[in-house]
Amino acid sequence: MRSGTEGQAVSTNPTWTPDQPIVAVHDVHKSFGAIEVLKGVSLDVAKGEVVCIIGPSGSGKSTLLRCVNALVPINKGSIKVEGQEVHDPALDKLALRRKVGMVFQQYNLFPHKTAIENIMMAPLLVLKRPKAEVEAQARRLMSKVRLEGKEDAYPGELSGGQQQRVAIARSLAMNPDIMLFDEVTAALDPETVKEVLVTIRELAEEGMTCMIVTHEMGFAREIGDHIYFTDRGVIVEHGAPDSFFTQASDPRTRAFLSQIL
Amino acid sequence: MDALWDLLRHVHDAYGVNLVHFYDGFERGRLLRGMWTTVKLAAICIAFSILIGIVGAWLQTSRLRILKAAVQGYIQFFRNTPPLVQMYFFYFALGPQMPRVINDFGVPQPMFGSFEWAVLSLSFFAGAFNVEIFRSGVEAVQKATVEAADSLGFSRWQIYRYVVLPLAVRICLPALNNNLVNLAKTTTQAYAIAVPETLFVASQIWSDRINVLEMMVTLLTFYLLMVGVFVWAMTRLERRLRVPGFGQ
Numbered sequence: 001m002r003s004g005t006e007g008q009a010v011s012t013n014p015t016w017t018p019d020q021p022i023v024a025v026h027d028v029h030k031s032f033g034a035i036e037v038l039k040g041v042s043l044d045v046a047k048g049e050v051v052c053i054i055g056p057s058g059s060g061k062s063t064l065l066r067c068v069n070a071l072v073p074i075n076k077g078s079i080k081v082e083g084q085e086v087h088d089p090a091l092d093k094l095a096l097r098r099k100v101g102m103v104f105q106q107y108n109l110f111p112h113k114t115a116i117e118n119i120m121m122a123p124l125l126v127l128k129r130p131k132a133e134v135e136a137q138a139r140r141l142m143s144k145v146r147l148e149g150k151e152d153a154y155p156g157e158l159s160g161g162q163q164q165r166v167a168i169a170r171s172l173a174m175n176p177d178i179m180l181f182d183e184v185t186a187a188l189d190p191e192t193v194k195e196v197l198v199t200i201r202e203l204a205e206e207g208m209t210c211m212i213v214t215h216e217m218g219f220a221r222e223i224g225d226h227i228y229f230t231d232r233g234v235i236v237e238h239g240a241p242d243s244f245f246t247q248a249s250d251p252r253t254r255a256f257l258s259q260i261l
Numbered sequence: 262m263d264a265l266w267d268l269l270r271h272v273h274d275a276y277g278v279n280l281v282h283f284y285d286g287f288e289r290g291r292l293l294r295g296m297w298t299t300v301k302l303a304a305i306c307i308a309f310s311i312l313i314g315i316v317g318a319w320l321q322t323s324r325l326r327i328l329k330a331a332v333q334g335y336i337q338f339f340r341n342t343p344p345l346v347q348m349y350f351f352y353f354a355l356g357p358q359m360p361r362v363i364n365d366f367g368v369p370q371p372m373f374g375s376f377e378w379a380v381l382s383l384s385f386f387a388g389a390f391n392v393e394i395f396r397s398g399v400e401a402v403q404k405a406t407v408e409a410a411d412s413l414g415f416s417r418w419q420i421y422r423y424v425v426l427p428l429a430v431r432i433c434l435p436a437l438n439n440n441l442v443n444l445a446k447t448t449t450q451a452y453a454i455a456v457p458e459t460l461f462v463a464s465q466i467w468s469d470r471i472n473v474l475e476m477m478v479t480l481l482t483f484y485l486l487m488v489g490v491f492v493w494a495m496t497r498l499e500r501r502l503r504v505p506g507f508g509q
Contacts, residue, residue, distance in 0.1 A: 069412055097414035108409035111507040112427050122413035125423060156506010167409075174413060 016083025022047045022178060022209050023068060028077035030063055037063045039233035040077070045178075050210045052224035052241075054217065056256060059230040061213040062105075065180045068211065069100040082177065094126065101171030105183040107163040109155040115166045116142060116151040119173045127174070134173070141169035145199050161192025165199055172203075179203065181212040185219075197223075217260050221245050229253045279472035282479065288466055295462030296483060302379060302458055303445040303487070309384035310444060314391025314437075318399050318429070319421055321392070332392060339389035344382070345450055351382040352454040379451035387444040394436045398429030431502050438495045445488055459483060 021044035030038040037060045045051050053061045066072040068079055070086050070093055079086040081099060109118050119138040123129045142151055145165035155163050164184055171179060181200060185193040197219050204210055204223055214220050220227055220241065227244040229237045229252075237250045248254050266284035273279050282288040320332045339347065356378060361369040373381070402425050410420045430437075449460040459480065467476040 071408060071412060094414045094416075097412060100412075102409075102412040104405060104409060106405050108403075108405045110406065110410070110424055112431065112504045121423065122415065125419050126414040126416075154505045154507070156504065170413070 018047045020083065021045055021080075022049075022082055023211065024078075024080040025064070025068070026078045026080075028064070028067060028079060029075045030060070030067060030072065031075055037233055038067070038074075041230070041233070041235055042077075043228055043235060043238070045209060045211060047177075047209055048207045049225045050204045050212065050223055051226050051228065052212045052214055052220035053228045053230060054214060054220055054256075055228075055230035055236075058232075060233045061230055062182050064230070065102070065182050065211060065213055068178075068180060069102055070096060071102075098127070098174055099177045100180060101174055101176035101178070102180040103164070103167050103171055103182065103184050105186050107155070107160070107167045107187075109163055109167055109170070111155050114152045114154055115147065115158065118155070118166055119170045122170070123173050138169070138173060141172055142166075144172075144202075145169045146195070159192055160188045161195045164188065164192075164196045168196075168199055168203075178209045178211065181210065181214070183213050183215065185214065185216055215260070217245070217257070229256065231256070279470065279475050280479075281470045281472060282463075282466050282476060288470070291457075291462045292459075292466065292479075295457055295459040298376070298457055299448055299459040299483075300487065302376070302383070302448045302451060302456065303491075305380050306383040306387060306444055306448065307441050309380065310387035310391050310441070311437075313384060313388025314395045315426065317388065317392030318395035321396055322399065322421070335385075336389045336392055339386050340393075344386045344447060345453060347386055348379065348382040348450060348454060352378045375451070375454045375456045378454060379448070379456045383444065383447060383451070386447070387440060390440045391437065394433050394440060395426075395429060397436065398431075398433030399425055401432045402428045428507075431504070431507065434495070434499050434502070438492065438499075441495070442488055442492060445491060446484060449484075 023043075023045040025041060025043045028038050028041045029036065041060070041064060043051070053064065055061055063072060067074050068081065068086065070091070074087050081096060084096070085091065086096060109115075110121065113121065116135070116138050119141055120131075120134050123134040123137070124131060139151065142148055145168055147162060147165055147169075150158065150162065150166075155166070158166065168179075168184075184200070185196050188196065193216070197216065200210070200212070201223055212220070212224070222241075224241050227238060227241050228235050229244070229248075229250075231252050237248060237253045238244070244253075245257065248257060269280045269284040273281065273284075282292045317332050317335070320328045323329060352375060356371060356373065359372045362372050364370045406424060406428070407420055410424045415423070448458060451458050452460045452464070455461065463476050463480045467473045470476075
Protein backbone atom coordinates (compact mmCIF):
# COMPACT_ATOMS: atom_id res chain seq x y z
CA MET A 1 0.00 0.00 0.00
CA ARG A 2 2.78 2.41 0.81
CA SER A 3 4.20 2.41 -2.66
CA GLY A 4 6.87 4.99 -3.32
CA THR A 5 4.99 6.64 -6.16
CA GLU A 6 2.23 8.03 -3.98
CA GLY A 7 2.98 11.40 -2.47
CA GLN A 8 6.26 13.20 -2.55
CA ALA A 9 9.27 12.45 -0.42
CA VAL A 10 8.81 13.71 3.11
CA SER A 11 11.56 15.97 4.32
CA THR A 12 13.47 14.41 7.16
CA ASN A 13 16.37 15.44 9.24
CA PRO A 14 19.41 14.51 7.10
CA THR A 15 21.26 13.21 10.15
CA TRP A 16 18.52 10.71 10.96
CA THR A 17 18.98 7.13 9.76
CA PRO A 18 16.40 4.34 10.06
CA ASP A 19 18.52 2.46 12.60
CA GLN A 20 17.95 5.29 15.09
CA PRO A 21 14.68 5.55 17.01
CA ILE A 22 11.90 6.83 14.73
CA VAL A 23 10.23 8.36 17.78
CA ALA A 24 12.46 9.47 20.65
CA VAL A 25 10.69 10.85 23.70
CA HIS A 26 12.99 12.24 26.34
CA ASP A 27 12.00 13.51 29.80
CA VAL A 28 8.72 15.05 28.67
CA HIS A 29 6.74 17.12 31.13
CA LYS A 30 3.26 18.39 30.42
CA SER A 31 0.82 20.24 32.66
CA PHE A 32 -2.74 21.32 32.13
CA GLY A 33 -3.01 24.25 34.49
CA ALA A 34 -1.90 23.05 37.90
CA ILE A 35 -2.23 19.38 37.02
CA GLU A 36 0.97 17.75 35.83
CA VAL A 37 -0.11 14.99 33.47
CA LEU A 38 3.32 13.87 32.28
CA LYS A 39 6.15 13.94 34.80
CA GLY A 40 9.26 13.10 32.85
CA VAL A 41 8.36 10.42 30.33
CA SER A 42 11.04 8.86 28.13
CA LEU A 43 10.70 6.14 25.55
CA ASP A 44 12.13 5.17 22.18
CA VAL A 45 10.35 3.51 19.30
CA ALA A 46 12.34 1.78 16.57
CA LYS A 47 11.20 1.78 12.95
CA GLY A 48 8.68 -1.01 12.37
CA GLU A 49 8.19 -1.56 16.07
CA VAL A 50 4.77 -1.86 17.70
CA VAL A 51 4.66 -0.22 21.09
CA CYS A 52 1.66 -0.60 23.37
CA ILE A 53 1.05 1.80 26.20
CA ILE A 54 -1.24 0.64 28.95
CA GLY A 55 -2.20 2.03 32.30
CA PRO A 56 -5.11 3.34 34.33
CA SER A 57 -7.28 6.20 33.08
CA GLY A 58 -5.75 9.59 33.66
CA SER A 59 -2.21 8.29 33.65
CA GLY A 60 -1.23 10.45 30.67
CA LYS A 61 -1.26 7.86 27.86
CA SER A 62 -3.45 9.83 25.47
CA THR A 63 -1.66 13.08 26.26
CA LEU A 64 1.64 11.44 25.36
CA LEU A 65 0.29 10.43 21.94
CA ARG A 66 -1.09 13.92 21.33
CA CYS A 67 2.32 15.38 22.15
CA VAL A 68 4.01 13.14 19.60
CA ASN A 69 2.18 14.79 16.69
CA ALA A 70 2.16 18.23 18.30
CA LEU A 71 -1.59 18.44 18.88
CA VAL A 72 -0.63 19.41 22.42
CA PRO A 73 2.49 21.45 23.25
CA ILE A 74 4.87 20.18 25.94
CA ASN A 75 6.32 22.15 28.83
CA LYS A 76 9.73 20.51 29.04
CA GLY A 77 11.77 17.78 27.42
CA SER A 78 12.13 16.69 23.85
CA ILE A 79 10.22 14.60 21.33
CA LYS A 80 11.95 13.73 18.09
CA VAL A 81 10.22 12.12 15.14
CA GLU A 82 12.68 10.88 12.53
CA GLY A 83 15.30 13.02 14.20
CA GLN A 84 13.23 16.20 14.03
CA GLU A 85 12.29 18.04 17.20
CA VAL A 86 8.48 18.15 17.30
CA HIS A 87 8.21 21.10 19.63
CA ASP A 88 10.63 23.33 17.80
CA PRO A 89 8.68 26.53 17.04
CA ALA A 90 10.17 26.53 13.54
CA LEU A 91 8.85 23.01 12.89
CA ASP A 92 6.94 22.44 9.69
CA LYS A 93 3.81 20.94 11.27
CA LEU A 94 2.51 19.79 7.94
CA ALA A 95 5.65 17.71 7.32
CA LEU A 96 5.26 16.17 10.77
CA ARG A 97 1.61 15.34 10.29
CA ARG A 98 2.31 13.69 6.98
CA LYS A 99 4.68 11.35 8.78
CA VAL A 100 2.43 10.70 11.76
CA GLY A 101 -1.11 9.41 11.37
CA MET A 102 -3.53 9.39 14.29
CA VAL A 103 -6.70 7.45 15.02
CA PHE A 104 -8.99 8.55 17.84
CA GLN A 105 -11.27 6.87 20.34
CA GLN A 106 -14.38 8.58 18.95
CA TYR A 107 -13.35 8.03 15.27
CA ASN A 108 -13.88 11.77 14.61
CA LEU A 109 -14.89 11.29 10.98
CA PHE A 110 -16.22 14.30 9.11
CA PRO A 111 -19.97 13.66 9.41
CA HIS A 112 -20.89 15.63 6.27
CA LYS A 113 -18.63 13.61 4.00
CA THR A 114 -19.06 10.06 2.73
CA ALA A 115 -16.59 7.37 3.75
CA ILE A 116 -14.53 7.75 0.60
CA GLU A 117 -14.64 11.55 0.75
CA ASN A 118 -13.35 11.35 4.33
CA ILE A 119 -10.36 9.39 3.05
CA MET A 120 -9.74 11.63 0.04
CA MET A 121 -9.99 15.02 1.71
CA ALA A 122 -6.54 15.31 3.25
CA PRO A 123 -4.57 13.99 0.25
CA LEU A 124 -6.48 16.39 -2.02
CA LEU A 125 -6.43 19.48 0.18
CA VAL A 126 -3.21 19.08 2.10
CA LEU A 127 -0.98 17.19 -0.31
CA LYS A 128 -2.68 18.55 -3.46
CA ARG A 129 -2.36 15.22 -5.21
CA PRO A 130 -4.33 14.56 -8.40
CA LYS A 131 -7.90 13.46 -7.83
CA ALA A 132 -7.87 10.29 -9.94
CA GLU A 133 -4.82 8.96 -8.13
CA VAL A 134 -6.26 9.84 -4.71
CA GLU A 135 -9.55 8.17 -5.50
CA ALA A 136 -7.83 5.00 -6.70
CA GLN A 137 -5.82 4.89 -3.48
CA ALA A 138 -8.94 5.56 -1.39
CA ARG A 139 -10.73 2.64 -3.03
CA ARG A 140 -7.78 0.36 -2.33
CA LEU A 141 -7.78 1.51 1.29
CA MET A 142 -11.51 0.88 1.60
CA SER A 143 -10.98 -2.71 0.49
CA LYS A 144 -7.93 -3.03 2.71
CA VAL A 145 -10.10 -2.24 5.75
CA ARG A 146 -12.79 -4.56 4.30
CA LEU A 147 -15.38 -1.91 3.58
CA GLU A 148 -15.88 -2.35 -0.17
CA GLY A 149 -19.35 -1.18 -1.09
CA LYS A 150 -19.54 1.34 1.77
CA GLU A 151 -17.69 4.06 -0.14
CA ASP A 152 -20.71 6.31 -0.43
CA ALA A 153 -22.10 5.76 3.05
CA TYR A 154 -22.06 8.66 5.49
CA PRO A 155 -20.43 8.08 8.90
CA GLY A 156 -23.89 8.20 10.48
CA GLU A 157 -24.88 5.17 8.41
CA LEU A 158 -21.93 3.06 9.57
CA SER A 159 -21.43 1.08 12.76
CA GLY A 160 -18.78 2.17 15.22
CA GLY A 161 -16.35 -0.49 14.05
CA GLN A 162 -16.89 0.48 10.42
CA GLN A 163 -16.39 4.16 11.22
CA GLN A 164 -13.18 3.37 13.04
CA ARG A 165 -11.86 1.43 10.05
CA VAL A 166 -12.69 4.37 7.78
CA ALA A 167 -10.76 6.55 10.23
CA ILE A 168 -7.77 4.22 9.96
CA ALA A 169 -7.99 4.32 6.16
CA ARG A 170 -8.23 8.11 6.30
CA SER A 171 -4.97 8.27 8.22
CA LEU A 172 -3.26 5.76 5.93
CA ALA A 173 -4.17 7.86 2.88
CA MET A 174 -1.50 10.33 3.97
CA ASN A 175 1.09 7.51 3.70
CA PRO A 176 2.40 8.02 7.22
CA ASP A 177 5.53 6.39 8.62
CA ILE A 178 4.07 6.10 12.11
CA MET A 179 0.53 5.45 13.27
CA LEU A 180 -0.79 6.53 16.66
CA PHE A 181 -3.84 4.70 17.99
CA ASP A 182 -5.58 6.35 20.93
CA GLU A 183 -7.86 3.80 22.64
CA VAL A 184 -9.39 3.09 19.28
CA THR A 185 -11.59 0.26 20.52
CA ALA A 186 -12.73 1.85 23.78
CA ALA A 187 -16.00 3.16 22.32
CA LEU A 188 -16.87 -0.02 20.43
CA ASP A 189 -19.10 -2.91 21.37
CA PRO A 190 -17.31 -6.24 21.87
CA GLU A 191 -18.22 -7.78 18.51
CA THR A 192 -16.82 -4.90 16.50
CA VAL A 193 -13.64 -4.58 18.55
CA LYS A 194 -12.24 -7.58 16.74
CA GLU A 195 -12.66 -6.22 13.22
CA VAL A 196 -10.71 -3.09 14.16
CA LEU A 197 -7.98 -5.07 15.88
CA VAL A 198 -7.60 -7.29 12.81
CA THR A 199 -7.01 -4.19 10.70
CA ILE A 200 -4.38 -2.87 13.10
CA ARG A 201 -2.68 -6.26 13.27
CA GLU A 202 -2.39 -6.39 9.50
CA LEU A 203 -0.79 -2.95 9.50
CA ALA A 204 1.68 -4.01 12.14
CA GLU A 205 2.53 -7.12 10.17
CA GLU A 206 3.26 -4.98 7.13
CA GLY A 207 5.91 -3.21 9.15
CA MET A 208 4.08 -0.01 10.09
CA THR A 209 5.50 1.63 13.19
CA CYS A 210 2.65 1.83 15.69
CA MET A 211 2.14 3.45 19.07
CA ILE A 212 -0.99 1.98 20.55
CA VAL A 213 -2.72 3.18 23.70
CA THR A 214 -5.11 0.42 24.65
CA HIS A 215 -7.09 -1.30 27.35
CA GLU A 216 -7.15 -4.56 25.37
CA MET A 217 -4.49 -6.49 27.29
CA GLY A 218 -4.78 -9.63 25.19
CA PHE A 219 -4.29 -7.59 22.05
CA ALA A 220 -1.34 -5.67 23.51
CA ARG A 221 0.32 -8.89 24.51
CA GLU A 222 -0.18 -10.47 21.13
CA ILE A 223 0.71 -7.53 18.90
CA GLY A 224 3.15 -5.46 20.95
CA ASP A 225 6.90 -5.69 20.56
CA HIS A 226 7.22 -3.64 23.69
CA ILE A 227 4.78 -2.78 26.46
CA TYR A 228 4.90 0.38 28.54
CA PHE A 229 2.91 0.73 31.73
CA THR A 230 2.16 4.30 32.80
CA ASP A 231 0.69 5.50 36.05
CA ARG A 232 0.23 9.08 37.27
CA GLY A 233 2.38 10.61 34.57
CA VAL A 234 5.40 8.34 34.69
CA ILE A 235 6.43 5.12 33.00
CA VAL A 236 6.44 2.64 35.84
CA GLU A 237 7.69 -0.35 33.97
CA HIS A 238 8.28 -1.61 30.47
CA GLY A 239 9.41 -4.73 28.73
CA ALA A 240 8.73 -7.34 26.09
CA PRO A 241 5.15 -8.63 26.38
CA ASP A 242 5.96 -12.13 27.63
CA SER A 243 8.04 -11.00 30.54
CA PHE A 244 5.89 -7.93 31.17
CA PHE A 245 2.64 -9.77 31.61
CA THR A 246 4.05 -12.68 33.59
CA GLN A 247 6.84 -11.17 35.64
CA ALA A 248 5.88 -7.56 36.33
CA SER A 249 8.03 -6.41 39.20
CA ASP A 250 6.47 -3.13 40.27
CA PRO A 251 3.55 -3.49 42.70
CA ARG A 252 1.54 -0.84 40.80
CA THR A 253 1.84 -2.82 37.57
CA ARG A 254 0.86 -6.01 39.32
CA ALA A 255 -2.13 -4.36 40.94
CA PHE A 256 -3.28 -2.97 37.59
CA LEU A 257 -2.82 -6.25 35.75
CA SER A 258 -4.62 -8.22 38.44
CA GLN A 259 -7.65 -5.93 38.07
CA ILE A 260 -7.70 -6.17 34.31
CA LEU A 261 -6.65 -9.70 33.39
CA MET B 262 -53.49 39.79 -20.87
CA ASP B 263 -55.32 42.78 -22.35
CA ALA B 264 -58.61 41.03 -21.65
CA LEU B 265 -57.63 40.78 -17.99
CA TRP B 266 -56.76 44.47 -17.81
CA ASP B 267 -60.12 45.30 -19.42
CA LEU B 268 -61.86 43.15 -16.85
CA LEU B 269 -60.07 44.94 -13.99
CA ARG B 270 -60.97 48.28 -15.54
CA HIS B 271 -64.57 47.14 -15.65
CA VAL B 272 -64.41 45.98 -12.00
CA HIS B 273 -63.20 49.47 -11.10
CA ASP B 274 -66.01 51.17 -13.01
CA ALA B 275 -68.74 48.81 -11.86
CA TYR B 276 -67.77 48.05 -8.24
CA GLY B 277 -65.26 50.75 -7.28
CA VAL B 278 -62.41 48.32 -6.61
CA ASN B 279 -59.49 50.38 -7.87
CA LEU B 280 -56.76 48.12 -9.24
CA VAL B 281 -55.33 50.84 -11.44
CA HIS B 282 -51.78 49.71 -10.60
CA PHE B 283 -52.48 46.55 -12.61
CA TYR B 284 -54.52 47.68 -15.58
CA ASP B 285 -52.83 50.99 -16.23
CA GLY B 286 -49.57 50.49 -18.14
CA PHE B 287 -47.76 53.38 -16.50
CA GLU B 288 -48.68 52.46 -12.91
CA ARG B 289 -48.00 48.80 -13.62
CA GLY B 290 -44.57 49.74 -14.93
CA ARG B 291 -43.56 51.63 -11.82
CA LEU B 292 -44.96 48.98 -9.49
CA LEU B 293 -43.01 46.23 -11.29
CA ARG B 294 -39.86 48.31 -11.26
CA GLY B 295 -40.38 48.82 -7.51
CA MET B 296 -40.82 45.11 -6.96
CA TRP B 297 -37.69 44.36 -8.99
CA THR B 298 -35.78 46.88 -6.87
CA THR B 299 -37.01 45.14 -3.72
CA VAL B 300 -35.95 41.73 -5.00
CA LYS B 301 -32.55 43.08 -6.02
CA LEU B 302 -32.07 44.88 -2.72
CA ALA B 303 -33.05 41.81 -0.71
CA ALA B 304 -30.85 39.46 -2.75
CA ILE B 305 -27.76 41.67 -2.55
CA CYS B 306 -28.22 42.34 1.18
CA ILE B 307 -28.74 38.64 1.91
CA ALA B 308 -25.54 37.76 0.03
CA PHE B 309 -23.47 40.48 1.74
CA SER B 310 -24.87 39.78 5.19
CA ILE B 311 -24.04 36.06 4.88
CA LEU B 312 -20.53 36.95 3.78
CA ILE B 313 -20.18 39.28 6.78
CA GLY B 314 -21.48 36.51 9.04
CA ILE B 315 -18.99 33.93 7.71
CA VAL B 316 -15.99 36.24 7.85
CA GLY B 317 -16.99 37.68 11.24
CA ALA B 318 -17.39 34.24 12.80
CA TRP B 319 -14.00 33.28 11.34
CA LEU B 320 -12.37 36.40 12.82
CA GLN B 321 -13.89 35.54 16.18
CA THR B 322 -11.93 32.27 16.21
CA SER B 323 -8.74 34.29 15.73
CA ARG B 324 -6.07 34.38 18.41
CA LEU B 325 -5.66 38.14 17.96
CA ARG B 326 -7.52 39.96 20.73
CA ILE B 327 -7.83 43.14 18.71
CA LEU B 328 -9.64 41.37 15.86
CA LYS B 329 -12.08 39.73 18.23
CA ALA B 330 -12.69 43.06 19.94
CA ALA B 331 -13.32 44.76 16.60
CA VAL B 332 -15.91 42.14 15.61
CA GLN B 333 -17.52 42.38 19.03
CA GLY B 334 -17.71 46.18 18.75
CA TYR B 335 -19.30 45.90 15.32
CA ILE B 336 -21.93 43.46 16.60
CA GLN B 337 -22.78 45.61 19.61
CA PHE B 338 -23.16 48.73 17.48
CA PHE B 339 -25.39 47.23 14.81
CA ARG B 340 -27.42 45.00 17.06
CA ASN B 341 -28.13 47.55 19.76
CA THR B 342 -29.15 50.53 17.63
CA PRO B 343 -32.33 50.89 15.56
CA PRO B 344 -31.88 49.92 11.90
CA LEU B 345 -33.73 53.01 10.71
CA VAL B 346 -31.37 55.27 12.63
CA GLN B 347 -28.45 53.33 11.15
CA MET B 348 -29.80 53.92 7.67
CA TYR B 349 -30.24 57.63 8.32
CA PHE B 350 -26.75 57.72 9.76
CA PHE B 351 -25.29 56.13 6.64
CA TYR B 352 -27.29 58.22 4.19
CA PHE B 353 -27.44 61.60 5.85
CA ALA B 354 -24.32 61.62 8.04
CA LEU B 355 -21.80 59.47 6.15
CA GLY B 356 -23.14 60.18 2.65
CA PRO B 357 -22.09 63.84 2.46
CA GLN B 358 -18.60 62.97 3.73
CA MET B 359 -17.92 60.72 0.77
CA PRO B 360 -15.97 62.04 -2.22
CA ARG B 361 -18.01 63.11 -5.22
CA VAL B 362 -17.53 61.64 -8.64
CA ILE B 363 -18.10 63.23 -12.03
CA ASN B 364 -20.89 61.52 -13.94
CA ASP B 365 -21.31 61.05 -17.70
CA PHE B 366 -22.79 64.54 -18.06
CA GLY B 367 -19.79 66.17 -16.39
CA VAL B 368 -21.77 66.90 -13.24
CA PRO B 369 -20.39 65.97 -9.80
CA GLN B 370 -22.62 63.55 -7.90
CA PRO B 371 -22.37 61.57 -4.66
CA MET B 372 -20.29 58.40 -4.89
CA PHE B 373 -23.11 56.27 -3.53
CA GLY B 374 -26.80 56.75 -4.25
CA SER B 375 -29.62 55.86 -1.89
CA PHE B 376 -29.78 52.27 -3.19
CA GLU B 377 -26.09 51.70 -2.39
CA TRP B 378 -26.49 53.20 1.09
CA ALA B 379 -29.50 51.00 1.72
CA VAL B 380 -27.45 47.94 0.68
CA LEU B 381 -24.61 48.94 3.00
CA SER B 382 -26.69 49.74 6.05
CA LEU B 383 -29.03 46.75 5.76
CA SER B 384 -26.15 44.33 5.09
CA PHE B 385 -24.21 45.54 8.12
CA PHE B 386 -27.36 45.41 10.24
CA ALA B 387 -28.28 41.83 9.32
CA GLY B 388 -24.61 40.84 9.15
CA ALA B 389 -24.17 41.60 12.86
CA PHE B 390 -26.86 39.05 13.69
CA ASN B 391 -25.42 36.59 11.17
CA VAL B 392 -22.02 36.70 12.89
CA GLU B 393 -23.68 35.65 16.13
CA ILE B 394 -25.71 32.98 14.34
CA PHE B 395 -22.67 31.48 12.59
CA ARG B 396 -20.68 31.67 15.81
CA SER B 397 -23.31 29.60 17.59
CA GLY B 398 -22.96 27.01 14.83
CA VAL B 399 -19.16 27.09 14.92
CA GLU B 400 -19.16 26.56 18.67
CA ALA B 401 -21.46 23.57 18.34
CA VAL B 402 -18.98 21.73 16.09
CA GLN B 403 -17.19 19.07 18.08
CA LYS B 404 -13.63 19.90 19.08
CA ALA B 405 -12.65 16.31 18.35
CA THR B 406 -13.66 16.66 14.70
CA VAL B 407 -11.48 19.74 14.43
CA GLU B 408 -8.62 17.89 16.11
CA ALA B 409 -8.89 15.11 13.53
CA ALA B 410 -8.58 17.63 10.70
CA ASP B 411 -5.67 19.22 12.51
CA SER B 412 -3.91 15.87 12.84
CA LEU B 413 -4.33 15.32 9.08
CA GLY B 414 -2.39 18.50 8.40
CA PHE B 415 -5.26 20.84 7.42
CA SER B 416 -4.41 24.53 7.75
CA ARG B 417 -6.53 26.71 10.01
CA TRP B 418 -8.40 28.13 7.05
CA GLN B 419 -8.92 24.67 5.52
CA ILE B 420 -10.34 23.43 8.81
CA TYR B 421 -12.79 26.34 8.86
CA ARG B 422 -13.67 26.19 5.18
CA TYR B 423 -14.06 22.42 4.74
CA VAL B 424 -14.98 21.09 8.19
CA VAL B 425 -16.23 23.70 10.65
CA LEU B 426 -18.27 25.92 8.33
CA PRO B 427 -20.17 23.15 6.49
CA LEU B 428 -21.14 21.62 9.83
CA ALA B 429 -21.90 24.98 11.45
CA VAL B 430 -24.17 25.98 8.57
CA ARG B 431 -26.20 22.82 8.99
CA ILE B 432 -26.57 23.53 12.69
CA CYS B 433 -27.50 27.20 12.41
CA LEU B 434 -29.60 27.17 9.22
CA PRO B 435 -32.98 27.58 10.98
CA ALA B 436 -31.75 30.62 12.92
CA LEU B 437 -30.14 32.00 9.77
CA ASN B 438 -33.43 31.60 7.86
CA ASN B 439 -35.24 33.66 10.48
CA ASN B 440 -32.78 36.49 10.26
CA LEU B 441 -32.75 36.52 6.46
CA VAL B 442 -36.55 36.59 6.34
CA ASN B 443 -36.43 39.58 8.65
CA LEU B 444 -33.85 41.19 6.42
CA ALA B 445 -35.98 40.69 3.32
CA LYS B 446 -38.87 42.45 5.03
CA THR B 447 -36.69 45.21 6.46
CA THR B 448 -35.83 46.31 2.91
CA THR B 449 -39.07 48.35 3.07
CA GLN B 450 -37.18 50.66 5.37
CA ALA B 451 -35.21 51.92 2.37
CA TYR B 452 -38.41 53.91 1.73
CA ALA B 453 -37.05 56.35 4.31
CA ILE B 454 -34.13 57.34 2.09
CA ALA B 455 -36.23 57.34 -1.09
CA VAL B 456 -35.03 54.09 -2.65
CA PRO B 457 -37.77 53.38 -5.23
CA GLU B 458 -38.59 49.95 -3.81
CA THR B 459 -42.06 48.41 -3.56
CA LEU B 460 -43.37 50.33 -0.54
CA PHE B 461 -42.06 53.60 -1.95
CA VAL B 462 -43.73 53.25 -5.34
CA ALA B 463 -46.89 51.85 -3.72
CA SER B 464 -47.21 54.96 -1.61
CA GLN B 465 -46.67 57.11 -4.70
CA ILE B 466 -49.41 55.23 -6.49
CA TRP B 467 -51.92 55.41 -3.65
CA SER B 468 -51.27 59.12 -3.26
CA ASP B 469 -51.85 59.73 -6.95
CA ARG B 470 -54.76 57.34 -7.40
CA ILE B 471 -56.35 57.28 -3.97
CA ASN B 472 -56.55 53.47 -3.81
CA VAL B 473 -54.95 52.95 -0.40
CA LEU B 474 -56.81 49.77 0.55
CA GLU B 475 -56.23 48.00 -2.78
CA MET B 476 -52.58 49.06 -2.83
CA MET B 477 -52.05 47.82 0.74
CA VAL B 478 -53.53 44.43 -0.07
CA THR B 479 -51.32 44.23 -3.16
CA LEU B 480 -48.30 45.19 -1.08
CA LEU B 481 -48.93 42.58 1.61
CA THR B 482 -49.62 39.90 -0.99
CA PHE B 483 -46.35 40.71 -2.74
CA TYR B 484 -44.30 40.36 0.45
CA LEU B 485 -46.18 37.21 1.41
CA LEU B 486 -45.26 35.68 -1.95
CA MET B 487 -41.69 36.92 -2.05
CA VAL B 488 -40.83 35.74 1.46
CA GLY B 489 -42.79 32.55 0.81
CA VAL B 490 -40.63 31.71 -2.20
CA PHE B 491 -37.49 32.48 -0.21
CA VAL B 492 -38.52 30.27 2.71
CA TRP B 493 -39.43 27.48 0.29
CA ALA B 494 -35.98 27.72 -1.30
CA MET B 495 -34.27 27.71 2.08
CA THR B 496 -36.24 24.68 3.22
CA ARG B 497 -35.16 22.86 0.07
CA LEU B 498 -31.56 23.83 0.79
CA GLU B 499 -31.93 22.59 4.36
CA ARG B 500 -33.20 19.27 3.07
CA ARG B 501 -30.41 19.01 0.50
CA LEU B 502 -27.75 19.64 3.12
CA ARG B 503 -29.19 17.05 5.47
CA VAL B 504 -26.68 14.31 6.16
CA PRO B 505 -27.69 10.88 7.45
CA GLY B 506 -26.95 10.53 11.14
CA PHE B 507 -25.94 14.14 11.70
CA GLY B 508 -27.99 16.56 13.79
CA GLN B 509 -31.12 14.43 13.91
